Amino acid sequence: MSESINTQQKLPGENKNYKPYSRKNHSPKVATILSVIFAGLGQIYNKRYVKGMTLIILEIAFIVTCGDFINLGLWGITTLGTIAGMDHSIFLLVYGLISIILIVFISIFYILNILDARKQAKMIAKGWQPPRMMDSFKAGYDKSFVYLLTIPGLILLVFSVVLPLLFAISLAFTNYDLYNSPPKNLLDWVGFDNFVNLLTVPLWKNTFFSVFSWTIIWTLVATTFQIALGLFLAMLANDSRLKFKKTIRTILILPWAVPGFVSILIFAAMFNNEFGTINRDIIIPLFGGEGIPWLTDPFYTRILLIMIQTWLGYPFVFALFSGVLQSISSDWYEAADIDGASRWQKFSNITFPHVLFATAPLLIIQYTTNFNNFNIIYLFNEGGPAVRGQNAGGTDILISWVYKLTFETNNYSMAAAISLIIGLVVCTFAIFQFRRTNSFKEEGKI
Amino acid sequence: MNKKTQSKIELTGIYIIFGIMSVIIIYPLVWAFGMSLNAGTSIYSSTIIPENWSLVHYKWLFTDPNSDYLNWYKNSMVVSTMTALFSVVMTSLVAYAFSRYQFVGRKTGLYTFLILQMFPAMMAMVALYILLNLVGLLDSLTGLILIYVGGQIPFNAWLVKGYLDTIPRELDESARIDGAGHMTVFIKIILPLAKPILTVVALFNFMTPLFDFLLPSIVLQSSENYTIALGLYNFINDQFANNFTRFAAGAMLIAIPVSILYLFLQRFLISGLTTGGTKG
Numbered sequence: 227m228s229e230s231i232n233t234q235q236k237l238p239g240e241n242k243n244y245k246p247y248s249r250k251n252h253s254p255k256v257a258t259i260l261s262v263i264f265a266g267l268g269q270i271y272n273k274r275y276v277k278g279m280t281l282i283i284l285e286i287a288f289i290v291t292c293g294d295f296i297n298l299g300l301w302g303i304t305t306l307g308t309i310a311g312m313d314h315s316i317f318l319l320v321y322g323l324i325s326i327i328l329i330v331f332i333s334i335f336y337i338l339n340i341l342d343a344r345k346q347a348k349m350i351a352k353g354w355q356p357p358r359m360m361d362s363f364k365a366g367y368d369k370s371f372v373y374l375l376t377i378p379g380l381i382l383l384v385f386s387v388v389l390p391l392l393f394a395i396s397l398a399f400t401n402y403d404l405y406n407s408p409p410k411n412l413l414d415w416v417g418f419d420n421f422v423n424l425l426t427v428p429l430w431k432n433t434f435f436s437v438f439s440w441t442i443i444w445t446l447v448a449t450t451f452q453i454a455l456g457l458f459l460a461m462l463a464n465d466s467r468l469k470f471k472k473t474i475r476t477i478l479i480l481p482w483a484v485p486g487f488v489s490i491l492i493f494a495a496m497f498n499n500e501f502g503t504i505n506r507d508i509i510i511p512l513f514g515g516e517g518i519p520w521l522t523d524p525f526y527t528r529i530l531l532i533m534i535q536t537w538l539g540y541p542f543v544f545a546l547f548s549g550v551l552q553s554i555s556s557d558w559y560e561a562a563d564i565d566g567a568s569r570w571q572k573f574s575n576i577t578f579p580h581v582l583f584a585t586a587p588l589l590i591i592q593y594t595t596n597f598n599n600f601n602i603i604y605l606f607n608e609g610g611p612a613v614r615g616q617n618a619g620g621t622d623i624l625i626s627w628v629y630k631l632t633f634e635t636n637n638y639s640m641a642a643a644i645s646l647i648i649g650l651v652v653c654t655f656a657i658f659q660f661r662r663t664n665s666f667k668e669e670g671k672i
Numbered sequence: 673m674n675k676k677t678q679s680k681i682e683l684t685g686i687y688i689i690f691g692i693m694s695v696i697i698i699y700p701l702v703w704a705f706g707m708s709l710n711a712g713t714s715i716y717s718s719t720i721i722p723e724n725w726s727l728v729h730y731k732w733l734f735t736d737p738n739s740d741y742l743n744w745y746k747n748s749m750v751v752s753t754m755t756a757l758f759s760v761v762m763t764s765l766v767a768y769a770f771s772r773y774q775f776v777g778r779k780t781g782l783y784t785f786l787i788l789q790m791f792p793a794m795m796a797m798v799a800l801y802i803l804l805n806l807v808g809l810l811d812s813l814t815g816l817i818l819i820y821v822g823g824q825i826p827f828n829a830w831l832v833k834g835y836l837d838t839i840p841r842e843l844d845e846s847a848r849i850d851g852a853g854h855m856t857v858f859i860k861i862i863l864p865l866a867k868p869i870l871t872v873v874a875l876f877n878f879m880t881p882l883f884d885f886l887l888p889s890i891v892l893q894s895s896e897n898y899t900i901a902l903g904l905y906n907f908i909n910d911q912f913a914n915n916f917t918r919f920a921a922g923a924m925l926i927a928i929p930v931s932i933l934y935l936f937l938q939r940f941l942i943s944g945l946t947t948g949g950t951k952g
């Protein structure tokens with residue numbers, strides 16, 4: 227069988243230098259084993275000399291340049307250094323993570339290579355002839371084009387997002403804080419100690435629960451307010467009897483157009499207890515007294531924060547809803563009118579579902595963004611005012627607490643532990659919500 | 673009461689609501705503007721309509737040798753433009769790959785993007801600081817840009833991919849029948865059609881670094897490298913320079929052009945978001 231194929235026909239593009247040999251005995255198993263031992267050997271067994279040599283050289287180069295580094299990295303990440311003062315635990319941790327990432331990449335490459343050698347060996351045994359070099363370059367370009375597109379982005383992503391994330395997660399399991407920091411001291415792996423402390427030591431426990439509960443209340447209330455206000459105003463502005471629509475829309479969008487941090491700082495100045503214009507020019511003239519302790523009483527500060535976030539956040543929702551409302555065809559409403567539906571019924575059965583369907587993912591993102599809305603909390607009053615019995619301020623949310631732990635008290639390991647908890651909460655919530663909403667299900671054929 | 677009167681009352685009610693909203697919206701902004709025209713430095717001695725208004729703060733920002741304001745403006749512009757540029761390039765390539773090709777790791781990649789979007793940047797702050805230090809990119813705009821571009825990939829790739837999915841494959845296929853290679857299809861067919869969403873991506877990635885405060889505060893150390901947000905914050909946060917009026921002046925200079933830009937382009941941004949994410 228194979229003899230008739232290889233001697234008689236000269237197909238176009240056929241490799242004239244290829245000397246046929248008894249291919250019935252060509253074993254994929256041998257090719258696989260050879261490739262496992264050393265990349266490139268399998269290709270040489272397949273008589274793909276150039277490819278094989280290239281791979282051999284690549285593997286040698288890799289071992290020579292990265293071998294030492296990986297060795298150091300793996301040792302470093304398991305022990306975090308053994309000699310205080312000489313070994314820098316943090317650098318070792320980072321080197322270790324980079325080594326692990328390199329190993330993952332190389333393993334993928336290695337496995338793909340083995341599979342490739344095996345596949346080609348199988349095809350050769352069936353009588354296939356490997357193409358000439360030029361053709362195989364072209365085919366290679368074709369198949370790997372996708373990877374050429376994504377690899378740069380992938381590398382950037384790994385080093386600017388994945389690596390820092392892994393590092394932060396690892397920190398949560400060490401004992402890195404102000405009193406125990408490299409290079410003078412060594413770090414140790416402490417397992418889940420930080421998390422246990424968070425839930426049992428009174429100072430941490432109180433702070434954690436109060437900050438956590440405020441964060442949740444804040445997220446739910448502020449986001450719902452801003453969405454509700456946005457929807458309400460969008461409905462009003464969409465009224466067909468209204469004039470000056472464009473002007474009204476422009477004014478309503480203003481809070482979004484003005485840079486957030488500018489507005490927040492302006493508000494902070496406006497509501498200043500003694501000098502702020504609200505107390506000075508409005509409250510005292512109208513109600514007398516000393517004005518309201520906006521910034522020194524946690525209760526008022528919290529209310530203020532929610533109001534300000536509503537101010538800042540509703541325009542985006544408003545614009546979103548306005549766009550969607552205009553796309554609902556009036557046929558629905560006319561049909562409802564014929565059936566004698568009340569205004570509330572029209573809203574809850576036509577408008578609301580439509581709007582929700584079109585904007586659900588973006589609304590969910592509003593909640594998750596507010597959960598971590600560092601800017602407003604920190605810029606307004608630095609998470610204060612200070613509260614007894616806990617080491618966070620009265621309006622701190624989880625993420626601003628983490629910031630303070632990191633940059634003010636340098637308690638990196640606790641900060642990392644709490645960040646991990648934040649990440650898990652946001653992740654679970656978002657995945658859960660995504661899976662439930664219709665929009666995502668319809669897009670299911672990713 | 674009859675329908676017409678009821679309707680009139682409702683309409684008046686609506687206008688009143690809008691009136692109240694306008695006051696709530698405009699008052700803080702006008703107040704800040706008034707502040708910036710006050711010659712003094714503290715809020716206490718300043719009023720919303722100053723007795724003797726002056727542009728002394730604005731002048732200070734531009735001419736005083738201690739003021740790095742122009743530097744900050746320049747830095748912010750550089751960071752924003754570069755981020756926008758590189759994001760568009762990187763995101764379009766990645767989104768094209770995910771939208772048009774089936775390959776090993778595609779589904780994993782998409783879910784990874786989704787998950788990575790959820791983790792707060794704060795988690796990685798310490799790590800970024802240390803990493804940039806290792807590579808020597810701390811206190812540099814390059815380091816900042818790299819982090820911005822890398823960090824926006826999950827969200828924007830997802831967005832653009834959704835949009836590219838709506839471009840019919842027949843266009844690709846007919847181009848290939850005519851002999852177009854991968855890059856040709858990408859450049860000549862996909863890119864022109866994806867202009868709307870890429871504009872959105874460029875705008876987003878221009879705006880976000882402009883007002884981001886957290887990341888620059890960690891990466892940038894020396895005053896002349898600050899971006900606008902950081903510099904302005906230090907105006908009122910510094911212990912020795914509690915200078916709200918100067919802050920107001922600086923804030924106005926950046927807020928006004930940006931607001932106008934935003935108002936112009938908001939329709940673009942919103943429609944871009946909804947097209948990419950929905951089947952509405």
